Amino acid sequence: MSDMQIYGGGLVEDCLRLVEDSDLDGARNLLFRVGSEPASQRTDERDADLRLAAGIVEYAAGEIESAAADLSLAISQTRKFCSSLSGVHSFLQATHYLAMVRRSEGQYIAARELLTEALSISEIKNASLQDVAVLHNELGIVYKYEGLFDEAATCYEKALLLLESIANVEDSDMASVYHNIGGLEFSRGDYAAAEMPARRAVAIRERALGQESELVAADKAALSPILFELGKLDEAENLLRDALQVLESLYGADHYEVAISIGNLAAITHSRGRIEEADVLYARALEVLEEHLGPEHPEIAPVLHNLGILRRNRDPEQGRALLLRANRILSSSVRSPHPTLSAITESLQASDG
Incomplete structure (x- = not known):
């Protein structure tokens, strides 16, 4: 299994960690190994986790149709186990990721409906605060894409309050909310209000993951256009080029995140009069x-x-x-x-x- 690292959690948690480490090959190897187990050795819960983990890995790899199919099946399977907290957690994870898939497809209403249902179920089933915070954060993203900025702000507020109430909350979750608050204020045109949360996201994630992380690069890429609008062109361009170097080394030149950053770099070079570039x-x-x-x-x-x-x-x-x-x-x-x-x-x- 070459350089694959196993973290000792459940299947889904191990795949999430491998994806976070940009080790998609390792995640696929783990899925293959579990999928090759004799059917007699697998429980229904294990099959549901396998489907959920496959959907998460496929989404990370940009295989949207396969991810949608596996996550839809995972929702159906995990719904049966909502009598336990672990079952509720898996169901909410599957719904969250399918909502992310629908958002990536531009199907904002479908994503919102999935998340709204999940939040209703999370209240009935007394889900973990972290799961609820993640759902509010994702719903905020969907509202922002729809242009419903006040609704998005309310969701991010709820997510932040929930995370702040949790002892030993994961840095990545907190950084994600700050990242999104910065993005929301940017979309509103309040660039001064956007700068602090965007910088905070970079600082939190860089401290936790180091400078070569994909997530840190994404945070820097999000901070760059804010600085651009504030007239801090040198810092904006340098941050974006740093982010692009990391993203291209991880994913190559034809990746979605690379394209978004290139579009932002084009705006900076355009403003500086480098028209052909x-x-x-x-x-x-x-x-x-x-x-x-x-x-x-x-x-x-x-x-x-x-x-x-x-x-x-x-x-x-x-x-x-x-x-x-x-x-x-x-x-x-x-x-x-x-x-x-x-x-x-x-x-x-x-x-x-």
């Missing part, structure tokens, strides 16, 4: 995002918007076509008023003028 970076980010998410996913709209603004100076028709596409994609998936949709509308009006 920015054009290449926007186009690269768009190509990878389309490959991973499809051509109609709402997360593509911001890159289309920025690329449209850049190109309309040289080719007004091409620039307008990109802006119209961004407007069409986003207007079908978010509620108005939404800041990105409003920005796209303003850019279209400016191009018409």
Whole structure:
């Protein structure tokens, strides 16, 4: 089993740790080993855990359809064991990850419905505070993507309060909430309010995991656009390039997280007048995002918007076509008023003028 490390927890916990360590091969090897056990040696609970663990690993690998299928089955299986706290935990984990899958597909309403049901069940079954906090955090992300910022803020508040009430809470959970609070304030346009929680997420996670962690890189990549909007361009660009170096070394150049960071780096280079470099970076980010998410996913709209603004100076028709596409994609998936949709509308009006 080469370099795989086993942590001594349950199957799902071991796979989560391996995924956190960016060891997808190790996680797959563990799943193969457990899946190869004779059926007579496996309980129904073990089968449910195997399905849940497989869905988590597939999601981390970007295998969205397989993840959705395995997680849906895991929800059905773990629902039978909700009479025990461990069964409730597994059910909530499966629901949480399926909601993440639906969010990644741009199916925000489906994700919200899954999480709302899970929170109702967590209250009835007296689930652990940490499980409830994780669900509130994920629901906050979904609300933010929908443009429902007040609802998102309420969810993050609840998650933070729950985590603060837990002794020996995991640093990663706390860092994730601060990361998301920073992202919410960024989406609201309050960049000064976004800076502190985003910096706190980096500090907490870096202390726990070190500088070469994927999660630390993601935190730095999220802090960078906040600093950019605050005019701290050098720090923003340096942070983003550091994050990209880690993410590309872990996943290669054609990964979703790499594409998001490249799109943000394009915005920085665009603002600094390096137009040709920015054009290449926007186009690269768009190509990878389309490959991973499809051509109609709402997360593509911001890159289309920025690329449209850049190109309309040289080719007004091409620039307008990109802006119209961004407007069409986003207007079908978010509620108005939404800041990105409003920005796209303003850019279209400016191009018409």
